[in-house]
Amino acid sequence: MALPRSGPVRSEHARRAILQATATLLAERGYDHLTIEGIAAAAGVGKQTIYRWWSSKGDIIAECLLEGMVVPGRGELPDTGDIRADLTRWLRDLADMLARDEGELLLRSLIAAAAEHVEVGRRLRDVLAGPESLSGRLERATGTVPNLPRGAPVEEIAEALIGALLLRALSRSPLQPADIDRLLRAVLG
Amino acid sequence: MALPRSGPVRSEHARRAILQATATLLAERGYDHLTIEGIAAAAGVGKQTIYRWWSSKGDIIAECLLEGMVVPGRGELPDTGDIRADLTRWLRDLADMLARDEGELLLRSLIAAAAEHVEVGRRLRDVLAGPESLSGRLERATGTVPNLPRGAPVEEIAEALIGALLLRALSRSPLQPADIDRLLRAVLG
Numbered sequence: 001m002a003l004p005r006s007g008p009v010r011s012e013h014a015r016r017a018i019l020q021a022t023a024t025l026l027a028e029r030g031y032d033h034l035t036i037e038g039i040a041a042a043a044g045v046g047k048q049t050i051y052r053w054w055s056s057k058g059d060i061i062a063e064c065l066l067e068g069m070v071v072p073g074r075g076e077l078p079d080t081g082d083i084r085a086d087l088t089r090w091l092r093d094l095a096d097m098l099a100r101d102e103g104e105l106l107l108r109s110l111i112a113a114a115a116e117h118v119e120v121g122r123r124l125r126d127v128l129a130g131p132e133s134l135s136g137r138l139e140r141a142t143g144t145v146p147n148l149p150r151g152a153p154v155e156e157i158a159e160a161l162i163g164a165l166l167l168r169a170l171s172r173s174p175l176q177p178a179d180i181d182r183l184l185r186a187v188l189g
Numbered sequence: 190m191a192l193p194r195s196g197p198v199r200s201e202h203a204r205r206a207i208l209q210a211t212a213t214l215l216a217e218r219g220y221d222h223l224t225i226e227g228i229a230a231a232a233g234v235g236k237q238t239i240y241r242w243w244s245s246k247g248d249i250i251a252e253c254l255l256e257g258m259v260v261p262g263r264g265e266l267p268d269t270g271d272i273r274a275d276l277t278r279w280l281r282d283l284a285d286m287l288a289r290d291e292g293e294l295l296l297r298s299l300i301a302a303a304a305e306h307v308e309v310g311r312r313l314r315d316v317l318a319g320p321e322s323l324s325g326r327l328e329r330a331t332g333t334v335p336n337l338p339r340g341a342p343v344e345e346i347a348e349a350l351i352g353a354l355l356l357r358a359l360s361r362s363p364l365q366p367a368d369i370d371r372l373l374r375a376v377l378g
Contacts, residue, residue, distance in 0.1 A: 032305065108304045114359040115301035116221065121359035129356070147378070153371035156353065160375050163352020164345065166359075167318070170303040170310035182342035186349050186376055189336070 017043040018050055022060045023069040027102055031061075031109035058117025061110070065123040070110065077133060083141035083148065087161075087184055094165060095175040107169045128165075129158040147189035157187045206232040207239055211249045212258040216291055220250075220298035247306025250299070254312040259299065266322060272330035272337065276350075276373055283354060284364040296358045317354075318347040336378035346376045 021042035025034050034057050040047045054060045064070045076093075078086045097103035114121035129135055135158035143150045164183055168175050175183070210231035214223050223246050229236045243249045253259045265282075267275045286292035303310035318324055324347035332339045353372055357364050364372070 111359070112301050112304035115297045115304065118361050121361060125356055125360040125362075153375045156368065156372040156375040159353040159356050160349035160372065163354070163356040164348040165352070166355060167314055167348050167352040170300070170355075171314040172307050172310060173314075179345065183345040183349065186342045186345040189378060 014043070014045050014049055015053065018045060018053075018060065019064050019067060019069055022057070023064045026061065026064075026070060026109050026113075027106045030105050031057075031112040034109075056117065058113055058120050061113045062117060062119040062123050065110075065120065065127050068127070070106065071124075071127050077137050079137060079140070081144070083138070083145060084184060084188060086137070087188075088180060091161070091165070091175070091180045091183070092177060095177075095180060098165070098169055099174045104169060104172070107166070111166060111170065125159070125162070129155075129162040134158040134161065145188070160187050203232070203234050203238055204242065207234060207242075207249065208253050208256060208258055211246070212253045215250060215253075215259060215298050215302075216295045219294050220246075220301040223298075245306065247302050247309050250302045251306060251308040251312050254299075254309065254316050257316070259295065260313075260316050266326050268326060268329070270333070272327070272334060273373060273377060275326070276377075277369060280350070280354070280364070280369045280372070281366060284366075284369060287354070287358055288363045293358060293361070296355070300355060300359065314348070314351070318344075318351040323347040323350065334377070349376050 018039060021039050022034070025038055025042060029038075036047055036050055036057060039057070039060065040050055043050075050060070054063070061070070077090045080086055098107060110120070110124055114124050127133060131139070135154045138148065138152070138154035138157055142148050142152050142154065148154075161183065165175070207228060210228050211223070214227055214231060218227075225236055225239055225246060228246070228249065229239055232239075239249070243252070250259070266279045269275055287296060299309070299313055303313050316322060320328070324343045327337065327341070327343035327346055331337050331341050331343065337343075350372065354364070
């Protein structure tokens with residue numbers, strides 16, 4: 001889905017290898033153990049190739065997020081017309097991912113990266129809660145259920161849902177199906 | 190407010206100095222630049238004194254949180270009987286803190302610490318959203334406004350509000366008064 005940058009084909013190949021290596025290492029080892037050296041070795045490129053395009057590991061993670069390489073749930077928010085059922089299914093899938101050790105480590109790694117790099121924070125919010133994801137789905141659903149009238153604060157509802165998910169990841173408190181129902185009741189009445 | 194631990198008075202004095210130094214350095218320099226060496230120097234104790242009581246900087250931050258030394262808003266949630274007005278005032282105070290560079294750095298530092306240390310994550314959630322803070326205030330308010338009936342999911346409402354705040358801090362998007370009104374509309378209707 002990424003368009004090739006200007007430059008020779010070989011550069012785009014290296015760029016993809018670097019992004020893929022970053023996504024894999026982030027999920028396997030966590031943000032603290034992610035190094036430019038480790039990414040270079042896994043991608044089969046020299047460190048200088050990485051530094052030609054990015055100034056820090058945070059910048060690479062931000063680009064991974066933009067290209068949908070680290071958050072599996074991206075764009076897969078269902079749209080059957082029943083907003084509560086769709087959100088329930090999507091949040092259960094995210095909660096299932098978080099209930100697995102590697103899923104929890106990945107989200108905590110992304111949060112740690114976001115705490116350090118502004119661009120990671122912005123893209124994490126966009127990818128999970130933004131108009132192409134949750135808030136867009138909510139916007140299209142306004143007027144279809146009593147508790148989501150036209151003009152409802154869809155961005156804030158999206159931020160509240162995703163924020164609650166992040167807080168659960170930070171406190172290692174898995175979201176059970178009953179918690180998801182209550183969370184949806186908290187924002188959709 | 191902390192009770193002295195068992196042991197001589199001098200130990201409690203050193204313990205308080207270490208916690209205070211940690212809180213100050215965390216707010217001034219951020220989590221990444223916080224080291225046991227730096228805490229020891231600022232507190233005027235040896236590193237071994239610190240390692241006698243704590244195994245990592247995350248453990249010290251967790252204890253700071255427990256003693257109310259790093260989150261200024263702790264316990265200051267007003268209770269005038271008007272839940273929406275009280276939450277508006279409290280969230281505006283928190284947003285004002287976040288709008289200042291040092292406040293934003295402090296919250297991002299706590300989030301980074303929480304991403305790494307489970308105990309920091311749990312206490313951050315308790316301090317900001319727990320029964321002695323936000324969810325307790327919400328629980329007492331159930332039944333006083335139409336959108337917060339008895340049995341309302343107060344824990345999830347609290348997590349949604351605090352989670353949204355964390356997500357704003359991570360994406361460096363200050364909460365304006367109008368955003369706070371919309372956020373409260375998202376969870377209180």
